[in-house]
Amino acid sequence: MAAADRLELVVVRHGLTRWNREHRYQGHRDIPLLLPDAEADLDRLREALADVAFDAVHCSDLTRCRQTLAHVLEGRAREGELASPRFDARLRELAFGDYEGQTWAALKDDPDYRAWVDSQGRLATPGGESADDLWARLSAWLEEVQAEAQAAGHRRVLAVSHGGAIRELRRRLENADFWGGVVGQAQGRCFTFTCEEDGWSCSSSSAVPAPASATS
Template sequence: MATDLNVELVAVRHGITAWNLERRYQGQRDIPLLFPDAEEGLLALRVALAEERFDAIYASDLGRCQETLAWSQAAKPGVPVYAEPRLRELDFGEYEGKVYDELKELPHYRAWIDSVGELQIPGGESSGQLRERLDAWLDDVAAHSQAHGYQKVLVVTHGGVIRELRRRFETLDFWEGIVHQAQGRRWQLAYQAGSDGKGGWQCNYSSAVPAQESATS
């Protein structure tokens, strides 16, 4: 397992899909980006990342994230790209493809909302199960970073994944961790290995991607 490491992790959400606009739970359905609606956000993301050089890229294997990565033009020659199923969105099970008005009268849906995602969705996952796969992936990032010298890593993923990473690194509650499509977060992380061989990531700094402009008088 990795010893002490410092890694800059940049996580961005995929661009807009038709189901985003329709406010449908899309979860692990392989819904493509919607054009021309997605183009403005994707071009802004490309500009935001244009001067950055990443040592490695991890992207959800779902098409909307792979498309977003291609549009970002961040995958330079020689940079390893990992198609990572553990970075998929929460599995919404029976809720996928549905909107709030179709679900709001269902007792199990109301209970799931009241639990802030901690209950397991029928046929799907709980937030705890999502965190478990993200924890396993983060352990691999630590191991890869030690083995290959990664210092700056790009992640192309989903809104629910970034929400959970923000809860972990920024200690936000569930409702505060939302990021919009083709936007994300940047974290300066330190990994420290424990005496028992287990370690963990600590966040020293976080900011928005693209960077937010400072207010002017």
């Protein structure tokens, strides 16, 4: 198979959880989807990706992402369309440490919390990670995806991850604002990479699912 010089990487956020609804930091806590409330958004995502063929599938190892992936790919396994998903802890959310399970309302007067918010991720959360820590594991994963694409001829790859992880990808690949790069539940981005002599670069990105005005 010819080496790929162009790769579409679709990275989507898991569906709604109870902690999302309660505005609690989840981080590495293994919180399941809030069903059936999450299903409407998951259905829209599945419909948006229904006709998209993927050469490889990656997923955070946490339950909410596994459930999201199962919903999105329902029926495809029976048709033999996909290789087995790869569950990877490097795709997890930022580890919020002591803030996991807490809400903004409970933390807003804590000076350490205010310092973390004001740092836009440069500081690590107490007992958790900084944005650089998150990027270190995401970039290692991304390099492997790109290397495999070039070796195996992959053209399109799906990954199910978390809001903070997608925000960091957008910050690094799109130069998005730290707080402005957030996507909603069961939404994400399609990053298009091209491979030149000096390696891979992100040439464009777009919303997944596409906004209604873009599909009408």
